[in-house]
Amino acid sequence: MLISTNAIVLSKLKYKDNDLIVKCYTEQLGVVSFLLRGVLKSKKSSTKAAYFQPLSQLQLSIVYKQNRSLQSVSDTKMNHVYVSLHTQVLKSAIVMFLSEVLSSTLKEEEPNETLFSYLETTLLWLDEQSEFSNFHLLFLLNLSKYLGFYPDTDSIDAPYFNLKEGRFEPNQYGDYSISGDNLMLLKQLLGTTFDALQEVKINSKQRQSFLNMLLLYFELHLGSFKPPKSLQIFSQVFN
Structure with missing residues (x-):
């Protein structure tokens, strides 16, 4: 065929x-x-x-x-034909990192046109941008929606987010409840579009901490997921 x-x-x-x-x-x-x-x-x-x-x-x-x-x-x-994804050092690092994440998370031998469209349009968006330091954070957060574990925002004003349960909660439970900077950034990104990403102002330490939290979130909800081998190189180049 x-x-x-x-x-x-x-x-x-x-x-x-x-x-x-x-x-x-x-x-x-x-x-x-x-x-x-x-x-x-x-x-x-x-x-x-x-x-x-x-x-x-x-x-x-x-x-x-x-x-x-x-x-x-x-x-x-x-x-x-990408203009910059494979030629700019920082974008190439993002591409290497995200391709490894996607290769690990996408297993289904069945079509998902909505997910495909998301990947297609976001990569084209990245190719055109000059400000993209937080792109990978929003990309991964939104990817969780298509993989079935996007954060439940019903109680988004609560002071904790439970990574294992994927929801905001009034009290801290165990090792997987987050607060502080990671919680604030999570709430901010949940209401942000790619076009508004440049308004999200964080430093490299906060960016790395949030990325590590996101990767743990993926591990908790996808049994076979492991942090990409390119993570260390990505962190060195990008931060």
Whole structure:
């Protein structure tokens, strides 16, 4: 079956001398992995290795076979050519970090067009911005909505947020209740759009603390999630 679909690259791995194994999040099929034979050798191939940078947005023609773990691609086109995501150091660090998070969290082999649209539009937004230091925080917080554990805001005025339960509470319970700067920033980001992010003023220490809290939140709600290996490099570059 030949299927044409938009796709976002999550990860790539060199296989043998000239092949790549690439995992993508596709609009039509959800998460799909591909074996791209000879892509590192053939200059004439329409499936060029340079297309498959982390979080690149592509249009793929897939030779799809239902029971095959690695699918084949018959044609590849760039859907969007990024201006800065793969060339600016800070944005490249964000791309590396978020691609690892998405590769770990997106497991479903079924379409979710709303989630795909979210990824597509937010990456294009980031590509165009000159102020983006808090982008990854709002990106991850909003991502939790599509993964099923977005914070319950019914009692948002309460003085604590329970990471394990995903809700605001009047009293502190156990090790997973947060308050202070992280609580204030959480409440602020819950009411913020990407276009208003530049109004959120925090320092690098606060940013790192909040990111660590978000990653713990993901761990508590996604059993298989582990902090990305690129976190240390990301923290050094970005802070």
